[in-house]
Amino acid sequence: MSKAFTVLDLLDLELRDHNALNLVCKAGRKGLAKPITQPDINRPGLALSGFFDDFNSRRLQLFGNGESAYIRKLEQENKWETVERIFQLEPPCIVFTNNHLPPDKVMQFSELHHVPVLSTSLGSADFSVRLIRTLADVFAPQRTVHGVFVEVSGMGVLLLGDSGVGKSEAALELIERGHRLVCDDAVDIRCVSGNTLLGKPVNPTLGHHLEVRGIGIINVAQLFGVSAIQFQKEIEMVIELELWDSNKEYERLGTKDQAVEILGVSMPSMTIPVKPGRNIAILIETAVMNHRLKQMGFHSAQEFNQNVIQWLESENARNVYLRKNKDSPVS
Amino acid sequence: MVEKDVTVKNRAGIHARPAGMIVTLANKFSSHIFIEKENEKINAKSIMGLITLGVLCNTVVKISANGTDEGAAVDALVKLIDNRFEE
Numbered sequence: 186m187s188k189a190f191t192v193l194d195l196l197d198l199e200l201r202d203h204n205a206l207n208l209v210c211k212a213g214r215k216g217l218a219k220p221i222t223q224p225d226i227n228r229p230g231l232a233l234s235g236f237f238d239d240f241n242s243r244r245l246q247l248f249g250n251g252e253s254a255y256i257r258k259l260e261q262e263n264k265w266e267t268v269e270r271i272f273q274l275e276p277p278c279i280v281f282t283n284n285h286l287p288p289d290k291v292m293q294f295s296e297l298h299h300v301p302v303l304s305t306s307l308g309s310a311d312f313s314v315r316l317i318r319t320l321a322d323v324f325a326p327q328r329t330v331h332g333v334f335v336e337v338s339g340m341g342v343l344l345l346g347d348s349g350v351g352k353s354e355a356a357l358e359l360i361e362r363g364h365r366l367v368c369d370d371a372v373d374i375r376c377v378s379g380n381t382l383l384g385k386p387v388n389p390t391l392g393h394h395l396e397v398r399g400i401g402i403i404n405v406a407q408l409f410g411v412s413a414i415q416f417q418k419e420i421e422m423v424i425e426l427e428l429w430d431s432n433k434e435y436e437r438l439g440t441k442d443q444a445v446e447i448l449g450v451s452m453p454s455m456t457i458p459v460k461p462g463r464n465i466a467i468l469i470e471t472a473v474m475n476h477r478l479k480q481m482g483f484h485s486a487q488e489f490n491q492n493v494i495q496w497l498e499s500e501n502a503r504n505v506y507l508r509k510n511k512d513s514p515v516s
Numbered sequence: 517m518v519e520k521d522v523t524v525k526n527r528a529g530i531h532a533r534p535a536g537m538i539v540t541l542a543n544k545f546s547s548h549i550f551i552e553k554e555n556e557k558i559n560a561k562s563i564m565g566l567i568t569l570g571v572l573c574n575t576v577v578k579i580s581a582n583g584t585d586e587g588a589a590v591d592a593l594v595k596l597i598d599n600r601f602e603e
């Protein structure tokens with residue numbers, strides 16, 4: 186990751202529905218620039234009771250029902266040492282779940298030590314799951330790739346190739362044929378949970394535009410409707426477009442499976458040569474359908490080869506039989 | 517491989533018009549040309565990539581080229597950016 190991920194970035198994330206964190210900053214705004222360096226959370230129950238061995242202050246601290254109740258008890262007893270010590274250790278931020286509001290004293294510590302206090306309406310279990318999922322995404326290995334990312338028949342297909350080879354034009358025709366655009370030109374790829382590649386526009390506000398030579402920049406969502414766009418998609422296949430090179434051997438049978446590696450994940454790939462008169466969109470569509478068929482266990486090229494072998498064998502047996510019977514005439 | 521750092525000095529940064537000029541110029545060369553900002557590297561021949569890079573005024577970008585006319589390509593692009601895209 187190039188830039189540090191700060192608490193402010195966490196608050197700014199546009200997460201919807203079952204991903205929403207519903208975070209609100211309650212105090213310590215000066216500390217919002219603090220970076221979050223670990224994609225994990227800590228429940229500071231032990232620390233509150235005074236046990237600070239192995240206390241991980243670099244993690245986000247989560248105060249759930251139990252911790253909030255304990256703080257209320259500390260408030261009654263007016264014992265603030267452990268709470269203050271947590272703030273002195275300067276964790277990136279402190280989150281209260283279930284809309285719990287910490288006592289004023291905690292707010293004062295927050296302002297004093299520049300540690301933001303956030304609050305969320307979610308319960309602790311729900312919040313931790315969502316946060317860990319979000320942080321895993323943020324901290325996932327990332328790469329920006331020059332290409333066009335489309336969804337063809339529900340499959341995420343990354344189109345690669347040199348500038349001007351016709352990636353955007355192919356995407357345009359795919360959109361016309363009812364498929365979807367995820368992004369054009371700059372694709373932000375993240376590797377999540379070790380073996381899945383997620384692709385999305387580098388900049389969501391500028392995404393879903395296509396640049397087509399001769400026409401200029403077009404807004405795909407406005408022109409073709411929302412059904413023509415997709416915000417994020419798993420990459421399942423890579424298709425490389427290249428100008429037809431008459432000296433190069435292209436795949437004729439399709440019995441061999443190619444793969445490319447992106448961020449350490451091996452992706453099935455295919456090279457499609459481009460020349461005038463070849464309808465690239467239909468080729469891509471067919472390649473994707475054929476790949477799906479393979480995944481479902483039907484390998485067109487191998488199946489065909491099997492049939493050829495079977496036919497040759499039976500033909501061979503027939504010839505042998507006929508030859509034998511010619512030598513020994515039927516009585 | 518030729519590399520050069522250059523500061524974008526025009527007030528609006530690299531918006532659509534300057535991006536168009538960079539792409540037009542880059543496409544005159546056969547080398548692979550890249551523009552890099554804070555570890556994000558994009559193809560200088562792609563207009564959408566360049567715009568989404570979000571280069572503001574006073575940002576240092578690294579221009580690199582790889583190919584037969586790499587030197588000329590980098591020099592031409594640096595000159596274009598130094599001249600504030602003739603603004």
